[in-house]
Amino acid sequence: MRDTIQTLWSAFGRYRWHVLVLVLLAVLSPLLEGIGINALIPLISFFQGGVGSNPDVITRAIQGMFAFFSIPFTFRYLLVFIFSLFIIRAVSVVVFGYVRGWVNADFLSKESGEVMRSTLLATWPFMLQQKIGSMHNTLVRDVQQAGSLMGAAVQILQSFSGFLMYLLVAINIAPAMTTYAIVGGGFLFLVLRPLLRRTRIIGQRAASAEKQFAQFLSEHIIAMKAVKAAGVERAAINDGTKHIRLLRDLSIRQYLITTLGSSFFQPFAMGLVILLFFISYNSPGFNLVSFAASLYLIQKIFTYLESGQNSLQSIQGLLPYVKNVTTFKQALATHREQSGGTAPFMFTKSLEFKKVSFAYDAGRPVLEDVSFSIRAGETVGLIGPSGAGKTSIADLLLRLFSPQRGDVLLDGVLANGISLEEWRKHIGYVSQEVFLLHATIEENIRFYNHTLTKEEIVRAAKQANIYDFIMGLPAGFETVTGDRGVMLSGGQRQRIALARALAANPSLLILDEATSALDHESEKLIQESIRALHGKITVFIIAHRPSTLAEADTIIVLASGHVVAEGSPKALLADPESYFAKMQQRQ
Secondary structure (H helix, E strand, O other): OHHHHHHHHHHHHHHHHHHHHHHHHHHHHHHHHHHHHHHHHHHHHHHHOOOOOOOOHHHHHHHHHHHHOOOOOOHHHHHHHHHHHHHHHHHHHHHHHHHHHHHHHHHHHHHHHHHHHHHHOEOHHHHHOOOHHHHHHHHHHHHHHHHHHHHHHHHHHHHHHHHHHHHHHHHHHOHHHHHHHHHHHHHHHHHHOHHHHHHHHHHHHHHHHHHHHHHHHHHHHHOHHHHHHHOOHHHHHHHHHHHHHHHHHHHHHHHHHHHHHHHOHHHHHHHHHHHHHHHHHOOOOOOHHHHHHHHHHHHHHHHHHHHHHHHHHHHHHHHHHHHHHHHHHHHHHHOEOOOOOOEOOOOOOEEEEEEEEEOOOOOOOOEEEEEEEEEOOOEEEEEOOOOOOHHHHHHHHOOOOOOOEEEEEEOOEEHHHEOHHHHHHOEEEEEOOOOOOOOEHHHHHHOOOOOOOHHHHHHHHHHOOOHHHHHOOOOHHHOEOOHHHOOOOHHHHHHHHHHHHHHOOOOEEEEEOOOOOOOHHHHHHHHHHHHHHOOOOEEEEEOOOHHHHOOOOEEEEEEOOEEEEEEOHHHHHOOOOOHHHHHHHHO
16 A cells, blocks of 8 residues: 555655645535435425424534524525535536546646656667667556556545545434445455455556567567568567457456456445345334435445445556656666766867777777877768777767767867767767658758758758759658658668758768668769868768778778777778778779
């Protein structure tokens, strides 16, 4: 129970005042109805010759209130009073529903926004460890289920408040009969309690199974082409069907337990009513009106008990989802990117790696004592065999990772002394695997940079040698690229990505194997773009093809995490044993 309360508080603690309002409204509604039902006894008694000499506590309180306001205690005024109670109750129910709906909608909005924001601001090393399907499931499904938990918790409050208020009124009318009913209800509640634990276990399994299925879907949607090319659709369908069947079985079990929990209330209540009737009928002073009112109130009590039981089962089934979200948020907070210092981004002299060492884990270093310098405005190439650490250098330049030892300096200023946002704003990046939004070409070049004008987008497209192609399309810049740019060729996607990078007017442009998978014509167009940028933008090119680096000012050769050679293309070609010369010979 303590664990449940702590989880609810951590998730919904900021709504404590709203919850207090809900509690007050939840108390008010059954209280007004209970008083109204109780007031029916003296109302009907007017037809039987008067209220009597020994009315119950609530009736005496109503008589006292009428006397205080000098209102005659007559049938007419009592009827108006009862009608007014039910009108006020109806208003309170509407207000309760509105506040409950507002809290639920506000929670979903804030929780979704907070988790999304924290995810996008998390460190890249942490994000690399996450499964895309599981993370998507947490961001969408788990957050939605957490919102459902809020509704179930509020329902518990409403059920408890209603149960308590109707209980007090019922005791006021018929204490003995109400006591028998409560003892029976308590016994039934204890009998059904083991179902709560079972519901929680199934909820934990369902939350885990949903994440596994979401991961399966994400992987196979992304790899759809590979699946079809390999002809393994049927095998993939069989694996996916296993996930679906598990989810189906867990869902059926959940429904069965919920049904078992609620199905016993109605027959139990019916049997109890029959028993109470015989007990009350044979007792002295039996009053049919009081019995009918008590019966109605006891029926409401059992309705709230059933509602509370169902809500408790819902909470147990939903708690694993809330814990997943809470755990994920804590992990995101722990791995939030640090913005760095406040120094301005000034690249007028050089960008320097000074004895930089880096490893992804505690194993073998990927880079060790790497030192080189890039002068502002020059074009620098980085080559080396696979696994040499080329992309790791690009990641360090983007500050997606931080070196374990050594420093990255910009005009003599430590990189982490410059704001991370400011740093990345001045760096353009184009990778081998281009990501495009399912949006127009213009939106893909703009890429959330809403300060760009149409003229700047056109200029960037011309610089990337993609403008003529765009204008040849029927919709021009309004052409939709399709999911991940599927409607375009690889070269066209690369040039749109290059235009995106250039549109932000970067000080440093990083091309990470950007032309390795392109045909000769596409590579030639990108090379023309790079050539036109010489001296205007510092360009850092990671490549395998010597032709891509033919016009670089300097080439850095990386092997096994070390810089083994550095010089102009001409100087490196002069040494037949150099890696660059061997690349040229192989090509």
